[in-house]
Amino acid sequence: MTSVPLPPLSAALAQYRPSAAATLRFRTPSSAPGVSASSSTRARRFSVIASAREMPWPHVLTVAGSDSSAGAGIQADIKACAALGAYCSSVITAVTAQNTVGVQVKTGMLPSAGVVKVLCESLRKFPVKALVVDPVMVSTSGDTLSGPSTLATYRDELFSMADIVTPNVKEASKLLGDVSLHTISDMCNAAESIYKLGPKYVLVKGGDMPDSSDAIDVLFDGKEFTELRGLRIKTRNTHGTGCTLASCIAAELAKGATMLHAVQAAKKFVESALYHSKDLVIGNGPQGPFDHHFELKSPSYKMGSLQKFNPDDLFLYAVTDSGMNKKWGRSIKDAVKAAIEGGATIVQLREKDAETREFLEAAKACVEICKSSGVPLLINDRVDVALACDADGVHVGQSDMPAWEVRRLLGPGKIIGVSCKTPAQAEQAWKDGADYIGCGGVFPTTTKANNPTLGFEGLRTVCLASKLPVVAIGGINAGNAGSVMELGLPNLKGVAVVSALFDRERVAAETRNLRSILMKNAYSRS
Numbered sequence: 001m002t003s004v005p006l007p008p009l010s011a012a013l014a015q016y017r018p019s020a021a022a023t024l025r026f027r028t029p030s031s032a033p034g035v036s037a038s039s040s041t042r043a044r045r046f047s048v049i050a051s052a053r054e055m056p057w058p059h060v061l062t063v064a065g066s067d068s069s070a071g072a073g074i075q076a077d078i079k080a081c082a083a084l085g086a087y088c089s090s091v092i093t094a095v096t097a098q099n100t101v102g103v104q105v106k107t108g109m110l111p112s113a114g115v116v117k118v119l120c121e122s123l124r125k126f127p128v129k130a131l132v133v134d135p136v137m138v139s140t141s142g143d144t145l146s147g148p149s150t151l152a153t154y155r156d157e158l159f160s161m162a163d164i165v166t167p168n169v170k171e172a173s174k175l176l177g178d179v180s181l182h183t184i185s186d187m188c189n190a191a192e193s194i195y196k197l198g199p200k201y202v203l204v205k206g207g208d209m210p211d212s213s214d215a216i217d218v219l220f221d222g223k224e225f226t227e228l229r230g231l232r233i234k235t236r237n238t239h240g241t242g243c244t245l246a247s248c249i250a251a252e253l254a255k256g257a258t259m260l261h262a263v264q265a266a267k268k269f270v271e272s273a274l275y276h277s278k279d280l281v282i283g284n285g286p287q288g289p290f291d292h293h294f295e296l297k298s299p300s301y302k303m304g305s306l307q308k309f310n311p312d313d314l315f316l317y318a319v320t321d322s323g324m325n326k327k328w329g330r331s332i333k334d335a336v337k338a339a340i341e342g343g344a345t346i347v348q349l350r351e352k353d354a355e356t357r358e359f360l361e362a363a364k365a366c367v368e369i370c371k372s373s374g375v376p377l378l379i380n381d382r383v384d385v386a387l388a389c390d391a392d393g394v395h396v397g398q399s400d401m402p403a404w405e406v407r408r409l410l411g412p413g414k415i416i417g418v419s420c421k422t423p424a425q426a427e428q429a430w431k432d433g434a435d436y437i438g439c440g441g442v443f444p445t446t447t448k449a450n451n452p453t454l455g456f457e458g459l460r461t462v463c464l465a466s467k468l469p470v471v472a473i474g475g476i477n478a479g480n481a482g483s484v485m486e487l488g489l490p491n492l493k494g495v496a497v498v499s500a501l502f503d504r505e506r507v508a509a510e511t512r513n514l515r516s517i518l519m520k521n522a523y524s525r526s
């Protein structure tokens with residue numbers, strides 16, 4: 001047990017304006033099961049409940065001991081407040097060591113060389129499944145948090161035990177003797193140099209790099225550099241992004257993810273949290289914290305699902321074509337209504353010839369129809385139209401706006417589909433933050449000019465390489481849809497069709513028929 005002095009209390013309390021409603025709450029001590037009550041766990045714990053009057057978010061300051069097993073103490077206070085929608089800041093009065101087993105380890109600020117050495121000794125004695133080292137040396141606000149001897153111990157002892165080390169550019173620079181890092185190529189060189197210190201992976205985080213509209217991180221595994229692009233969210237609320245990213249990586253590894261997946265998922269979480277917290281106001285400083293529990297507030301969470309996109313929605317993907325619908329005397333709106341009536345599970349408005357204003361009006365009407373039926377509506381190519389009508393997402397091809405740029409414009413909550421014909425394109429779509437890929441033409445088609453036919457082999461190659469769910473497209477109809485699904489490719493979720501639905505007289509009946517063919521196939525596979 002280590003006792004810590006209380007100057008943080010005055011700093012924490014300085015966040016609060018004097019308020020008649022502020023109260024001091026006294027709680028009796030509790031001790032964790034299986035832990036003998038030490039003087040620290042017996043320490044009295046206080047919580048100051050501050051008025052929410054001048055804060056847009058309810059805010060609790062807890063003054064309590066830290067429980068390393070996180071079941072009680074300050075960690076429980078923080079989780080409890082978060083669950084109830086209050087923000088919790090903390091002053092740690094005592095540090096206790098309590099038991100847990102089978103953990104992945106993530107390190108944060110290690111304030112002295114002695115602490116790093118103790119950690120290394122313990123890790124040698126008790127090896128862990130995965131070790132994530134966040135070398136907290138320079139805070140996002142630019143403050144130096146550890147001295148030269150700590151830095152040397154990190155380099156000489158801790159890094160060689162790590163599965164991944166996650167410095168930001170300032171930390172990478174410090175670790176390498178204050179080299180200057182200005183470009184992606186500098187970040188790659190830095191990752192390579194840090195890799196030589198012994199970790200299995202190095203992630204150099206470029207969030208602090210100036211002059212970029214993206215947050216680009218570089219992951220190095222000793223052989224390959226992977227550039228991971230994320231959105232740069234304009235917000236002051238970036239306090240704790242590094243800690244959160246490292247914790248998310250550890251959590252994903254604990255769930256069994258590969259390193260690349262863990263890092264990608266962690267980046268997505270941080271990006272989404274920043275996006276949803278960009279307008280929060282907590283405290284008066286130049287930097288604020290963000291909301292880790294943003295998903296609790298989303299309407300889809302309240303409806304019992306956390307997913308913005310369900311890959312199973314790709315089952316029967318209806319893609320419109322105004323030329324065809326005009327030919328049969330239908331408006332876009334009536335065509336969409338009929339497809340949904342027949343059982344389409346997702347709709348894309350692919351209106352190549354429509355005037356922008358006319359297209360937007362039709363899109364707004366279709367958004368209403370799709371919303372009321374719970375069917376996602378995507379817009380082909382036109383990010384501007386998707387934004388204006390608040391569609392669920394956009395589908396883009398290889399010559400359209402890049403998916404990462406679409407993601408930057410639409411934010412993390414929208415669905416992005418990308419057309420891919422090769423494994424390399426599928427890999428890029430995944431890195432760019434797409435949700436699914438469309439792969440085709442599987443069969444010859446006259447709907448899209450100059451579109452090479454991939455055949456089953458091309459589809460299979462892309463599906464097997466893709467980390468994203470896939471929908472097959474191109475020349476698919478009631479006569480051949482079954483054979484596409486019979487390929488039994490695990491991430492092939494469905495078929496996308498244009499002419500088989502819309503170049504027909506009776507859209508609802510055609511959709512129903514195709515759906516029943518797909519259903520038969522789905523049942524025979526399960």
Ligand SMILES: Cc1ncc(COP(=O)(O)OP(=O)(O)O)c(N)n1
Nearest residue numbers: 380395396397398419438439473496
């Ligand atoms: C589901 C789906 N997959 C592929 C495409 C084709 O998109 P793209 O390559 O951009 O070609 P256009 O449709 O824009 O001509 C798609 N639209 N939908």
Ligand SMILES: Cc1ncsc1CCOP(=O)(O)O
Nearest residue numbers: 445447448474475497498499
């Ligand atoms: C948009 C598109 N992308 C690849 S093939 C294709 C056209 C699909 O139309 P159809 O279903 O009529 O063959």
Ligand SMILES: [Mg+2]
Nearest residue numbers: 381396397400
């Ligand atoms: Mg396109």
